[in-house]
Amino acid sequence: MRLSQKKAVFQNEVLTRFDLYKSLFLTLPFQRVKHTGTILPFFTNHCEQGVEAHHSPEQIIDSFFGQYEQYVKEDDRLDLLFRIVQYIERQVVLFDAVEDSAFKKVGKSDESGGMESIFTLAQTNPQLKKQVVSRLKDLSVRLVLTAHPTQFYPGPVLSIINDLIDDLKKDDIPNIHLLLQQLGKTPFINKQKPTPVDEAISLAWYLENVFYSVASGIQAKIENELEVSPDDIDHLIELGFWPGGDRDGNPNVTWESTKRVATLLRTILFRCYYRDFRIVKRRITFRGVESYMEELQELFYENSFNPVEKPVDETERILHNLTEIIRVLRENHDGLFVEIVEDLRRKVQTFGCFFTTLDIRQDSSVLRETFNWLLENYPKETGISLKDIGDSEEEKEKHIAFTEADLQEQDDAAPLVQDTLKVIRLIKDIQQSGSERAVQRFIISNCQQASDILGLMQLFLWSGWTKKGLTMDFVPLFETVDDLKHAADVMRSLYSNKTYAAHLKKRGNKQTIMLGFSDSTKDGGYLMANWSIYKAKVELTAISREYDVDLVFFDGRGGPPARGGGKTQRFYSSMGKEIENNHIQLTIQGQTISSQYGSLDSAKYQIEQLLHAGVISDLRQREGDTLTAKQKNIIDQMAAESHAKFLELRHHKLFLKYLETLSPLKELASINISSRPVKRNSDKELRLEDLRAISFVTSWSQLKQNIPGFYGVGTALQWAEDNNLWSYVKNLYETSGMFNTVIDNCMMSMTKSNFDITAYMKDDKEFGEFWTMLKEEFDRTKEYLLKLTGMKELMENYPVEKASICEREKIILPLLIIQHYAIRLLEDKQKDDKKAETYRKLIGRTIYGVVNAGRNLA
Known part of the structure; x- marks a missing residue:
């Protein structure tokens, strides 16, 4: 499908359907919802015009309220702003669900054909099939779920999204309407800070509802298509887990919480097994399997509902009984229903009695x-x-x-x-x-x-x-x-x-x-x-x-581009001969979990992309993916130029003050999003080295100035041109998968930036010069990226993802204006504790909405 066709499909299947279903909000039987929904388009349009005119948040919001006589009092204004935030939060959920429901129809704009392309080639080429099977025996993909607070949907909202996706696929309007009513009544925020165990419970939702079935489904597909034994690829897909084990900088993680999380994971897994076993039990009603079924019944039930203090590993017992049932079915019952028993055995081989490997992490x-x-x-x-x-x-x-x-x-x-x-x-x-x-x-x-x-x-x-x-x-x-x-x-x-x-x-x-x-x-x-x-x-x-030594690289880069993520699978497919790539391991964090692994379809796609990358990087390495000495020297010098530019920014006297004053950095510490403090040494004055990277990136992204995802790149490219190295850099972009992905991810990060929102700062007495410095590097980087890629606009080669980003940015623009408005007014309200607390809550609510809408935020 051509890129233009993909964009047209996205328009029809996502944007148009979102506009249609969005109108259902106006029919919800809740007090004042219709009024909020009616006024929101006018407010959004007013924000867009104000940003275009480079007005300040106060000018935009005050001029809007000036049009309505009923919003003279501050309390009435704040009440409407809170209701607008809540309304937009639910619009974001609907957009997520509509987009996810259309995943199969829209597809992705990546060049990779995924595992299906490998299966097709292997069917007609026995030698290639042999190579692929050999590679899969050595390959493993481990996704490690972390508790980094970059996506804030509570469990009940995740369940609603999941149900919405199913009903949207069927265009079941009555059920969709009911789910939107449920959504309207369901809280989006935690009243208290989550504990490490709470975070584990939240992430376990994905283990139970997505990974449990997707991992075994992919394994089964590979076994069938390539005629490979399950025992040969039983560790092909692995899961890792950090909540409850990651104690680095988080004093709330203790050995007790580690123990509770390990117990929780085991119990949830056995309940998954028990649900599957009940299906097996309804179908396998034949003679010859009674003793095996009885033992499994007791094992699954007792470990699900009556766990003991110190349980033992029952994996081998479970596998033995399942294997014997499969044997009896094949020998005596024509293999009837054998596939559902094989599916359960495959899951037990993958997840054992632990579900996911709990990593322990602590600072040196x-x-x-x-x-x-x-x-x-x-x-x-x-x-x-x-x-x-x-x-x-x-x-x-x-x-x-x-x-x-x-x-x-x-x-x-x-x-x-x-x-x-x-x-x-x-x-x-x-x-x-x-x-x-x-x-x-x-x-x-x-x-x-x-x-x-x-x-x-x-x-x-x-x-x-x-x-x-x-x-x-x-x-x-x-x-x-x-x-x-x-x-x-x-x-x-x-x-x-x-x-x-x-x-x-x-x-x-x-x-x-x-x-x-x-x-x-x-x-x-x-x-x-x-x-x-x-x-x-x-x-x-x-x-x-x-x-x-058999080297395994575990990459902490599974989030947004500014944190090393973005098009992660392309990094792995472009590893040259100089880099070990038998085992792909990476962290999956925050909104990346929900956006890329939140539904069965998207999770299957993402995992298969990583498997495809691992296979292709070995079988079909491109010559350009192993860099020459000259290429390394050029990137080395460019990185040095970029680094110098970034250090100049970091050491600027206004760097931290700008972030603390204009972004919601201070409020990140007070909202109930994570058990882990925003910074190390939380009882001391803020220093950049103590500030958590997640807070650093989130703060810049709330400003829509995604500094960690681009700053210094334009300076480096300009240096290359000034030193007659431009032809080498263009060649790097065209031949090196690594460099190409670095550039494309940078463009994604910049597409999610919008300096017009803060353009009013240009003339600010204290920060005007600093803002201008940031904007100049943004403009420089954009100019050189377009020149390097030959594109007319950023992300031109990814029209579907760009369209998704632009729609999400449009949805959350009012949230950003409200947030910046509240931050600027908060200083004036400090003497009035009650009013100050109200503005802090307003800031916190906008943070939730902006982040949830962001998906790979920066």
Whole structure:
């Protein structure tokens, strides 16, 4: 389908249908809804005209209310603004549902044909089929759901969206009308901050309603199309989970919450199994299977509704009984209904008794503090003195002897020290109940030296674990530009350590390394972050191959483009020969979960795209995907220019003040969206290094100035042109999948920017010059991107996605004007606590609406 045709289909199937169904809101039997719905188009039009004229938020809203006599009082004005926000929130839900319901008809504008294209080719080419099967046996895709607060729909709203999608596919107007009524009555916000367990429950909705069936469906399709045994690809699709395990910078995550989440995941999974088993039980009513069915009935029921304190892993028992039922059906009953039993067995092979691998993550500083605390309190047992190791990395590595002990934590230890030691012991229990796949990785944030990992390994051995029974993988996370630069040296030290090398050998000689994008963007800007990670991957691959280590890259880049996401699958399909790509692992966060994995159709598409990328990157590597020395040198210099431009911005005296004054950064800390604080060291004055990347990106996106997604790129491209390198850069865009994707994602981020909304700041006495600097780089970047790509407008090659973005931006424009209006008036209301609180609530509600509408927000 041509791009113009895709856009026409999107117009008919999404935009037109959205306008039709949107009118149903006016018929809802709720007080004042009709009035709000009637006045909203006039308000939206007024906002559009005001933005076009570069008016301030106060001018826009005051002039609007000036047209209506009934809105003289401030309370009446605020009441209408709140109702407009609530109305738009529900319009966003409807648009999400309409767009998702049309997913199959509209499709995507990516060039990739997905797994279907591979199946078609494999049917006519036996040699290719053999290669594909061989590749799939080595390949794995792991999606790791995180609790980062970038999408705020509560569980009940997610369920309504799911039901709306189904009814919209059938154009069932009476049911759609009922669901919109339900939506009108359903709260969109939490009254209290969610706990880590609350976040786990929220994300478990996707596990239960989407991933559970989609993963097995894809596996079944691959098995049937390529005639491959389930045992050969049983770990092809894996899931990971961070809520309850990610304690980095979140004091609310404790060993108790980790335990509760692990128990929760196991229970939810068994309830999924039990629902499927009831279907099996209704169909498999034949002789010869009675004992197997009875045992399964007890296993599924008891683990679903009467879980014990310390359950054990029942995977092998379940698989044995299901396999025997399949055998009896084939031998004695002509294979009748065998497919529904095979489906359940496939799910058990995929999810075991754990559902998803719970990752444990903590900052290296906390782990060092725990290590030192044990040295101080157990000098004889540890055999190490703090004086001996000092601050020298060489001395630390030399004195870590990997001795085994069972040191008990004390009540006088700091809370984070106690939590670290308790969670290390808890891991054993979780593995006992769900196999080591239930929790097998400990991720070390801010990893800067080999001793960070060796010290953690020693902590396990001092907590009752043995070297022989250490069923854990230790995963360094390199995130800042400086850490990425030194990552290869750290890994060389690790691989050279005899004890660690022996541990790796027991773990299948497989090493996982996490590379974080978010903080490297905040640290070095968009282009430098992308390039630093690429260079690190090349260096880490070379060292791992030298030591014969099977390297797994775990990418913290599954969100919006400014956080490393966007068209993620294209990054994986363009990895050249210098980068290990057998295992695709990435975080999926926030609105990316709901937008790309929120429905069965979209989740199936996204997972198949990643599988396709993993297959194609191996079988059909393009020559341009492995960069030449000259190309690397050019990107290196461009990244340096971009980095310098970004640092100039970061070090500007108004940088943080601008963000704090004009964006809702301060209010992010007070709204009930996440269990994790907005910044590290939350009790201290705000510093950029302490500010969480998610808050950093969200604040810029609420301003519609998506700085983390483009700033410095235009300067880098201009530098290339000024230094007679433009032809090389154009060649890079045309031949390098990595560079092409970096540029296209940058264009997506810029398409979601709108400097007209804040254009009134141009003449501001304090911030006018600073705003102008941002706008000039935006204009420069846009000019050079269009010149580089040969396009007339941004995202010209992705008309469907651009149309979706533009419609969403149109829907939320009134929210942005209301938000900026409230932020500017809040300062004047500080003396009146009640009024100030009302404006804060208004800001908070607009944040929800803008983010939920954003889908890959920045």
